[in-house]
Amino acid sequence: MPRLSMSEIRSDAVHARGIAAMDYDRSAVTPGIVHLGIGAFHRAHMAAYVDDLLKDNPSWGIIGASLRRPDTRDALAPQDFLYTLAIRDASGTGCRIIGSILDVLDASTQRAQLIETMADPAIRIVSLTVTEKGYCHDPATGDLDENHPDIVHDLAHPETPISAPGIIVAALALRQQRGLVPFTVMSCDNLPSNGKTAGRIVRRFAELRGVGTNFANYVQTVSFPSTMIDRIVPATTDADRAIVAEITGLDDAWPIMTEPFTQWVIEDDFPAGRPPFETVGAELVEDVEPFELMKLRMLNGSHSTMAYLGYLSGYQYVNEAIADAGIHKVIHGLMTEEAMPTLPMSRATLEAYRDQLLARFANPALKHRTWQIAMDGTQKLPQRLLGTIRDRLEAGQGIQRLALGVAAWMRYVTGIDEAGQPIDVKDPLAARLRAIADVAGRDPVQLANGLLAVTEVFGTDLPQVVTFRNTVTNHLKSLLENGAKETVRRL
Numbered sequence: 431m432p433r434l435s436m437s438e439i440r441s442d443a444v445h446a447r448g449i450a451a452m453d454y455d456r457s458a459v460t461p462g463i464v465h466l467g468i469g470a471f472h473r474a475h476m477a478a479y480v481d482d483l484l485k486d487n488p489s490w491g492i493i494g495a496s497l498r499r500p501d502t503r504d505a506l507a508p509q510d511f512l513y514t515l516a517i518r519d520a521s522g523t524g525c526r527i528i529g530s531i532l533d534v535l536d537a538s539t540q541r542a543q544l545i546e547t548m549a550d551p552a553i554r555i556v557s558l559t560v561t562e563k564g565y566c567h568d569p570a571t572g573d574l575d576e577n578h579p580d581i582v583h584d585l586a587h588p589e590t591p592i593s594a595p596g597i598i599v600a601a602l603a604l605r606q607q608r609g610l611v612p613f614t615v616m617s618c619d620n621l622p623s624n625g626k627t628a629g630r631i632v633r634r635f636a637e638l639r640g641v642g643t644n645f646a647n648y649v650q651t652v653s654f655p656s657t658m659i660d661r662i663v664p665a666t667t668d669a670d671r672a673i674v675a676e677i678t679g680l681d682d683a684w685p686i687m688t689e690p691f692t693q694w695v696i697e698d699d700f701p702a703g704r705p706p707f708e709t710v711g712a713e714l715v716e717d718v719e720p721f722e723l724m725k726l727r728m729l730n731g732s733h734s735t736m737a738y739l740g741y742l743s744g745y746q747y748v749n750e751a752i753a754d755a756g757i758h759k760v761i762h763g764l765m766t767e768e769a770m771p772t773l774p775m776s777r778a779t780l781e782a783y784r785d786q787l788l789a790r791f792a793n794p795a796l797k798h799r800t801w802q803i804a805m806d807g808t809q810k811l812p813q814r815l816l817g818t819i820r821d822r823l824e825a826g827q828g829i830q831r832l833a834l835g836v837a838a839w840m841r842y843v844t845g846i847d848e849a850g851q852p853i854d855v856k857d858p859l860a861a862r863l864r865a866i867a868d869v870a871g872r873d874p875v876q877l878a879n880g881l882l883a884v885t886e887v888f889g890t891d892l893p894q895v896v897t898f899r900n901t902v903t904n905h906l907k908s909l910l911e912n913g914a915k916e917t918v919r920r921l
């Protein structure tokens with residue numbers, strides 16, 4: 431089978447299959463955006479929006495960068511950085527070829543080139559999907575973690591940074607030296623007020639780097655619009671590669687599988703200019719926060735709760751978990767009774783959003799693994815479940831289902847499943863969590879106490895709230911004694 435490439439997509443065979451591919455002249459496209467974290471999520475979401483607008487706005491091509499591994503570059507370089515986006519649901523799979531990514535740099539071997547590219551006057555936006563942990567922050571407070579090994583490294587070696595804040599600040603310093611206006615930094619990660627968080631972290635890093643008042647003032651002028659980004663993107667498998675090859679007749683080393691739904695809400699604050707994102711379906715607004723809160727608390731809060739309960743119940747995929755009547759009821763209740771009353775939108779809007787989410791979770795073609803979502807719980811819990819819990823406790827309201835989500839995470843990070851088999855817990859704090867679990871054994875009180883003392887997750891306030899501590903501990907006791915399915919059934 432021929433490899434996907436610019437010449438292959440012009441072939442009659444591909445035309446005959448009716449595969450949509452770039453309605454623009456790719457050779458006329460020039461870069462305007464550098465994207466840090468060129469993973470599956472970016473390629474299913476922002477890169478597709480940009481692909482839609484290049485026809486009329488060819489100066490907004492994307493240079494992608496991966497901060498840790500060369501795998502995306504290695505997969506895409508031999509295919510002219512093209513890839514297939516496969517959109518799947520029960521009715522079938524539709525493929526299109528995306529060409530908006532013009533190059534991919536691997537920061538670990540091409541760092542100088544990446545920073546130089548970011549300092550190019552043509553680059554007006556630096557966007558990010560580096561995942562929660564890529565911000566090197568304390569998830570509970572949202573402040574830069576000054577003891578984070580990558581930050582310690584970057585402060586000692588500011589010219590050869592490895593962290594996202596370090597790379598951004600190095601590029602900004604170069605732009606300032608050259609008398610260029612700064613680029614806009616657009617976070618596309620699942621963090622509360624992601625723009626504000628990115629801004630706080632970059633400014634603090636710049637301050638610690640200490641390159642003078644002028645630079646501090648320059649960094650103050652950088653804008654950090656917040657965005658709410660939404661599309662479910664499971665990790666690509668070999669089975670997916672085979673499905674895509676069968677449809678397109680081309681060998682794509684790294685196609686991206688996603689759902690039909692997509693949403694992007696962007697704060698309109700781009701002093702250095704931006705492409706007309708609104709012409710391709712994005713919503714440009716003054717304040718993204720209500721949208722972000724709704725998404726984090728309803729979609730992501732449900733996702734994490736389903737991931738832990740589902741995994742422990744033996745469900746490999748989200749659609750299997752949500753098909754379980756007990757889990758469905760917990761998730762429906764978590765959204766309706768516990769999350770929705772904390773959100774500023776109208777009841778009708780929230781109900782429609784909830785129903786749409788339940789249908790999206792049930793998409794049988796997505797094959798979204800519970801294990802994938804279970805990853806990095808320490809970075810996700812604060813904004814997905816704990817913020818909602820804080821608001822409800824303050825208002826004297828119940829937290830049964832949210833607390834079950836937290837307890838299921840605690841049970842999951844013990845690293846042993848209900849059949850006594852090891853769980854591959856992926857988390858920056860995995861070793862610490864495991865050590866706590868090993869000391870506590872199967873004692874729910876000790877386990878809950880040990881994990882609640884992880885202040886990066888729970889802060890210093892929540893562990894002191896007796897209702898919270900007791901509700902979580904009772905659920906954890908039941909999870910350990912009766913298992914996840916039975917605990918869900920009883921709730």
Ligand code: CS2
Nearest residue numbers: 659660661662663730733803
């Ligand atoms: C998921 C998200 O992996 C996860 O933690 O909850 O990636 C989710 O699929 C996206 O936020 C959907 O927009």
